[in-house]
Amino acid sequence: MAELNYLAPGVSRPVSYTFEPPAGVPWNTGELAPEWVMIHDGRALAALGELSLDRSGFAQLSHRSALSDFSDDAAIRDVYYAESAQLLRAATGAEKVVVFDHTLRDSAKGSRATKTLREPVRRVHNDQTFVSAPRRVRDHLPPGEAADRLKHRFAIINLWRPLATVEQLPLAMCDARSIAPGDLVPSDLVYPDKVGETCSFLHNPEHRWYWFPRLRSDEPLLLKIYDSRADGTARLTAHSAFVHPDTSPEAPPRRSIELRALVFWPAS
Numbered sequence: 001m002a003e004l005n006y007l008a009p010g011v012s013r014p015v016s017y018t019f020e021p022p023a024g025v026p027w028n029t030g031e032l033a034p035e036w037v038m039i040h041d042g043r044a045l046a047a048l049g050e051l052s053l054d055r056s057g058f059a060q061l062s063h064r065s066a067l068s069d070f071s072d073d074a075a076i077r078d079v080y081y082a083e084s085a086q087l088l089r090a091a092t093g094a095e096k097v098v099v100f101d102h103t104l105r106d107s108a109k110g111s112r113a114t115k116t117l118r119e120p121v122r123r124v125h126n127d128q129t130f131v132s133a134p135r136r137v138r139d140h141l142p143p144g145e146a147a148d149r150l151k152h153r154f155a156i157i158n159l160w161r162p163l164a165t166v167e168q169l170p171l172a173m174c175d176a177r178s179i180a181p182g183d184l185v186p187s188d189l190v191y192p193d194k195v196g197e198t199c200s201f202l203h204n205p206e207h208r209w210y211w212f213p214r215l216r217s218d219e220p221l222l223l224k225i226y227d228s229r230a231d232g233t234a235r236l237t238a239h240s241a242f243v244h245p246d247t248s249p250e251a252p253p254r255r256s257i258e259l260r261a262l263v264f265w266p267a268s
Helices: 041-048 073-094 130-138 143-149
Strands: 001-009 016-017 032-037 039-041 059-061 096-106 154-162 171-174 184-190 195-200 209-211 221-226 239-240 256-264
Touching: 001 195, 039 041, 041 059, 073 096, 073 154, 073 256, 096 130, 130 143, 130 154, 130 195, 130 256, 171 221
Parallel strands: 016 184, 039 209
Antiparallel strands: 001 032, 059 221, 096 256, 154 221, 154 256, 171 209, 171 239, 184 195
């Protein structure tokens, strides 16, 4: 059992800032409602194929990055973006992958006040909504190609990789099959030049949560953030960092990188 921070029911639409907000304005609005939930070890089920990107909305892969130094932003954009696009094509069968950003996190040194190194997010959320995901296609593709791609299946997938074996603040993921439409609460994400949308989540006792103990840097996760297919395929999942009750106070900080990508399949 571990505690996860859901959104309290009945609150107004939450707002979060990606930069320091104006004086007197909070970084985040929306009261949180902590809930104790069972978080299951996903390794055995994943090995059996029960937890997969299109079934549960997340998957664990075996892949060692060619990049060893993640302190160099240029190397991340040059080397890591290219290898990640190749990994996503192989994992999904997509014909095109467009990586559009990444976030480095450090539980000891990260801060929401900096763009270069953030802290782990300890609230149940998803990075896009059914409204904001198609906007990403228009943001990152030429207008004609975007219009054509939006006629066919596409997805947004996060590639989440530990930079060292995870002991503090591991990531929990919710099985997409246990999420009801009414659990999702669209929330504003304010950038300096625009307002995007993410999803907060209300607690639902039917939610089934999983984690992968002591993930290594060669054991990245794929998280389904959005899928346009609506035929029973997992369309999204919820995720959150959490405090495992057995974690030693002397455990090293959690260091990770998450990369976000648009994934396009051919017309069928």
